[in-house]
Amino acid sequence: MAPPGNDKAAAEVNEESTTERPISRVDSVGTISASLLTSASIQALQPDLIINAGPAAGFKVYQAKGTSLGDVFLGSDITLLDRRIPIPVLDLYGVGLCQAVSTLNLAKELNLKVGKLSAGNSLDMSPEDAAAITANDAAVKDMEGAAIAYVADLLKVPAIFLKAVTDIVDGDKPTADELLQNLAAVSAALDQAATQVIDSINGKTLSEL
Amino acid sequence: MAPPGNDKAAAEVNEESTTERPISRVDSVGTISASLLTSASIQALQPDLIINAGPAAGFKVYQAKGTSLGDVFLGSDITLLDRRIPIPVLDLYGVGLCQAVSTLNLAKELNLKVGKLSAGNSLDMSPEDAAAITANDAAVKDMEGAAIAYVADLLKVPAIFLKAVTDIVDGDKPTADELLQNLAAVSAALDQAATQVIDSINGKTLSEL
Secondary structure (H helix, E strand, O other): OOOOOOOHHHHHHHHHHHOOOOOOOOOOOHHHHHHHHHHHHHHOOOOOOOOEEEEEEOOOOHOOOOOOOOEEEEEEEEEEEOOOOOOOOHHHHOOEEEEEOOOOOHHHOOEEEEEEEEOOOOOOOOOHHHHHHOOOOOOOEEEHHHHHHHHHOOOOOOOEEEEEEEOOOOOOOHHHHHHHHHHHHHHHHHHHHHHHHHHHHHHOOOOOO | OOOOOOOOHHHHHHHHHHOOOOOOOOOOHHHHHHHHHHHHHHHOOOOOOOOEEEEEEEOOHHHHOOOOOOOOEEEEEEEEOOOOOOOHHHHHHHHOOOEEEEEEEEHHHHHOEEEEEEEEEOOOOOOHHHHHHHHOOEEEEEOOHHHHEEEEEEEEOEEEEEEEEEEEEOOOHHHHHHHHHHHHHHHHHHHHHHHHHHHHHOEEEEHHH
């Protein structure tokens, strides 16, 4: 599955709408659109497997261990970082831990890194988000993964998360600038990795990944 | 539409799942489940109108103007408070302004307050959330409204938001304690208001509300 980007369809619908909601004509990033798109895609296509490929942010603390701009990660544990509900049990629901298909063989074969992925709806990183990223032990952060993982798990479709690092969210450069500067080049690297993943999994069972 | 609470269905699905995700058996609060539930409900029921009735938080600043625990609000403008994307145009998309059906006659007839509603996935209020609530000029805050408004708008179904104040999120008491303490009594007030709303709108056109 490509990064959620149903901007044209949404814009067309909005344009005809009687409300005065502004027509943004931008990609529908974030967990709301991702959950709707995943649900609709599963219902329409009944896929054997979902591959969520998209940009992600890395962190200084992991950069120190060798993470660089352009690295492509396979997500292992998937969590939400911005659904904080400090009531027992609801706190665990809020984090929403899901597990991706184990892809250790794939990672070795294609020389991809494996790490935990945590998703939040905001591009910036508040102190609360940073604390959640640390608590979730996340190597990379995106804005949709946990919604896709939740819906895939609910509808019993296995999922793989392929995330390319476009920016270091706690780094020296403003996140939005760094993201936009690197998006084209990193998307090309992601495109190549996604093609390799699809070629490699062709004909294999899930347990072979 | 009642507050999202598809816990049993979700728990049953999870129980059979092969992943090791913990089974939380709590209500599925927040925007991800609300968007899925709204989409599925509209597809299944093709309703003329959605009424999203549920608990909400008020704020000190509005309490000073007369807002009290147990007040029932009709939401006017609906926004998201925790999708911060500081890139031009995407920032507006992030806030996701939708407008509810105008219900000024209904508010007058049933003596309900009218105010702007802003939704976020967290029960607590971070400084970033507080700033967004101020920027969105919100009178009440919930955890689902903006997702329901977005899907309803996308699928062209008019929506009304009926929100009863269970806690003052920037007040003196811990939010979770205050919420749980007041939930039963405020839910009864909300139940009464929802019944009055349904009785009142019966046979009317949208423009008469």
